[in-house]
Amino acid sequence: MAQGFDTERLNRINDWMQAYVDARKYPGSSVLIHRHGQEVHFHACGNRNVEAGLPFARDTVVRIYSMTKPITTVAAMMLAERGLFHLDAPVSDFIPSFADCRALIPGATRIDQTEPCETPTLHQLMTHTSGLSYPFNPGVLPAAMDEQDLLFKPHQGVLADMVEQVAALPLAFGPGTRWEYSVGIDILGRVVEIVSGKSLADFFDAEILGPLGMTETAFSVPAGARDRFAALYTPLAGDAMVLNAAREGGDTLRLTDAPEKSPFLAATMFSGGGGLVGTIDDYMKFAEMLRRGGDCDGGRLLSPRTLDFMMRNHLPGDIASMGPQSFAEQPMEGVGFGLGGAVLLDPGRMRTPGSVGDFSWGGMASTFFWVDRALDMTVVFFTQLAPSSSYPARSQLKALVHGALVE
Known part of the structure; x- marks a missing residue:
């Protein structure tokens, strides 16, 4: 027993991870579980680079993509x-x-x-109810965004310029009338820059990453970590980010971003919606700060009351009730949305074990985290396969974790 977990049952997670690797679904992966602020379980398996045979390890640096969004939202709430x-x-x-x-x-x-x-409004940016969209969603606006390649990629110039391109297009719908996964948090990142007078990278370093001790998280792969940067894979025959034109077939682990040539080696775009890379221990520091109500070893980032406000549902009901017509990193039934992340309203309707109030989000490369304040638990899962909709790994992992928790 460790912090209420059955150790033998925890080891089922290791077998499950290895099965994904053996089936060539994921190149490799890692998981880190904390309860009551203590590490309960860590496991890594497979490869960060299949071609080179390099292991997926605890210090592997990955693209966290949309798991950047909660960090940007914390930055905005610090200014609020x-x-x-x-x-x-x-x-x-x-x-x-x-x-x-x-x-x-x-x-x-x-x-x-x-x-x-x-x-x-800023609130609508944070909750994906702004009318903005993503190029990989279905619809007229996403098609126009796709034509202009408005995806805030690391090598696509600077944030201010791309925000102006987005502003020149109409919205997909009137703000507040629907929920649609969008570049809203990228726009929010630009607001952070304007209000703080700092680039988003500098604000993150000074106000969030520095105090949390997240020394290996940044918009560009840190110079000392390049040999630990993972390759990115996709099971799709086309572009892993163009979900509208997704074509299955061929290699289930097709290399789509080689670590030695990746635009993440020298990013010019500071994407608050999807630009950070980092390690699993670094992200756990951020997740633990959320669990601790804004406190961290380097000081307090936010008030507990502000965190309570962020981690409650800000929609009239669940996401599904707001007519979404978009890709999302999470299920939509029984799930609401707070500021920068999803909030579990009804585990039964979501059809996955969890606690009411779970706060979570994932990234396009199938990374995932959740904070369960009812059980005083945080979980971070890393791999590098895009898109994240390829396999039901997140719901399986939640079932495994809850199946190992016996008191």
Whole structure:
């Protein structure tokens, strides 16, 4: 027994991870579980680089993609705690090009079929109810974004310029009327830059990563960690990020971003929605800060009350009730959305074990984390396979973890 876990049952997780590797579904993976602030279980298996035969290890550096979003949202809430803005402020207060917003009319088939609408608020950016979208979603706006390649990739120039390109397009729908996974947190990252007077990278370093001791997390792979940077794989025959044109077939582990040539080696774009790379121990420090109500060994980042506010549901119901027409990193039934992450409302409707109030999110390369404050537990899972919708690993992992917890 360790912190209420049956050790033998915990080892089932190791077997499950190895089965994914043996079936060539994942190249390799790692998992880290803490309870009551203590490490309970760590395991890594497989390869970070299949071609070179390099092991997926505890210090492997991975692309965390959308697990950047909760960090950016924490940054914004740190500024809100200082009275520098309120969450109902329109984005145009900070980025004037978002003034005079227009949204596609219902049933639009062309990008020019629009009508005037309200400007999205900072709160709507954080909750994916802004009317913004992603190029890999279905619909007219995503198609226009895809044509312009508006995905905030590491080598796509600088944040301010791409935000202006996004602002020049109409919204997919009137703000607040639907839920759609979007680049809203990238826009929020630009707001953090404008309000703080620092680049997002510098703000993260000074205010979040530094105090947390996350020394191997950054927008570019740290110079001393390049030999530990993982390769990225996909089971798709086409581009791993173009989900609308997903084509299955061929190698289930096709190399799609080689570590020695990756744009993450020297990022110019500071993407608050998906730009960070880091290690599993680093991300656990962030997840543990959430569990501890904003406190960390390097000081306090946020008030416990602010964290309580962030980790409650900010939607009228669950995500499914808001007519989503988008890809998402999580199930949508029985799941609400807080600020920067999903909130479990009903484990039965989600059909996966968990505690009401679980706060979680994942990344496009199949990484995942959750914070369960009812059980005083945090879990981080790393691998490098895009897209994250390829396999039901997240619900399986939650079942395994809850199956090992006996008191």
